Amino acid sequence: QVQLVESGGGLVQAGGSLRLSCAASGRPFRRYVMGWFRQAPGKEREFVAALTWSGGNTYYADSVKGRFTISRDNAKNTVYLQMNSLKPEDTAVYYCAADPSLFSKPTGSYYYTRSWNYWGQGTQVTVSS
Numbered sequence: 066q067v068q069l070v071e072s073g074g075g076l077v078q079a080g081g082s083l084r085l086s087c088a089a090s091g092r093p094f095r096r097y098v099m100g101w102f103r104q105a106p107g108k109e110r111e112f113v114a115a116l117t118w119s120g121g122n123t124y125y126a127d128s129v130k131g132r133f134t135i136s137r138d139n140a141k142n143t144v145y146l147q148m149n150s151l152k153p154e155d156t157a158v159y160y161c162a163a164d165p166s167l168f169s170k171p172t173g174s175y176y177y178t179r180s181w182n183y184w185g186q187g188t189q190v191t192v193s194s
Contacts, residue, residue, distance in 0.1 A: 067091040067183040069161045074188030077151055081192070085146040087161030087185060094118045098167035099144045100175060101135060103157035103190075110160065112176040114146060117168065124175055129155075151192045161185040 073085040087099070100115040114135040115124045123135050134147040144161065162181040167174055174180045 067163060069163060069183055069185035071159065071161045071185045071188040074159060074190045076191045076193065079151060079153055079192055079194050081151050082147070082149045083151065083190060085148070085159055085161075085188060085190070087144040087146075089142045089144065089161075089163060092165075094142060094163070096168050097163050097165050098175065099135075099137065100162040100164075100181060101144075101146045102160045102162055102178065102181075103155075104160070104187075105154075105157040108157075110178050112178075113159070115167075115172075115175040116144065119168075124172055126176075148190070151190075153192045153194045156190060156192050158187040158189050160187045 068090045070088045077083050095118055097118045098115055099118055101113040102110050103113050104110040112126050113129055114133055116135045132150045137144045163183040164181045
């Protein structure tokens with residue numbers, strides 16, 4: 066059974082940085098796509114970034130391009146989201162996601178929550194102005 070455990074959230078001032086971690090277990094993830102989503106109060110969950118575990122190809126929402134970086138550590142089975150130049154509008158619960166079937170689907174599929182089978186419990190990120 067796949068388990069995803071996020072950590073690293075917290076309170077930070079605008080312009081600051083945070084690094085989120087997602088520890089993955091339960092499967093070999095070589096042929097998985099890993100992703101980060103976020104959900105602000107009263108809003109739908111939205112795509113932030115994704116990474117193909119084997120090839121390391123990365124994909125980002127326009128709102129975070131140039132500020133956020135997704136990466137992985139194969140030895141630790143962990144995916145990271147480095148968030149720089151944070152803005153108050155980045156405030157949300159951030160969720161890690163994983164799915165093996167996305168590996169063979171168009172990258173446009175990554176943007177939809179229904180495309181992802183496994184989710185973590187989320188970690189709160191609050192950016193103060």
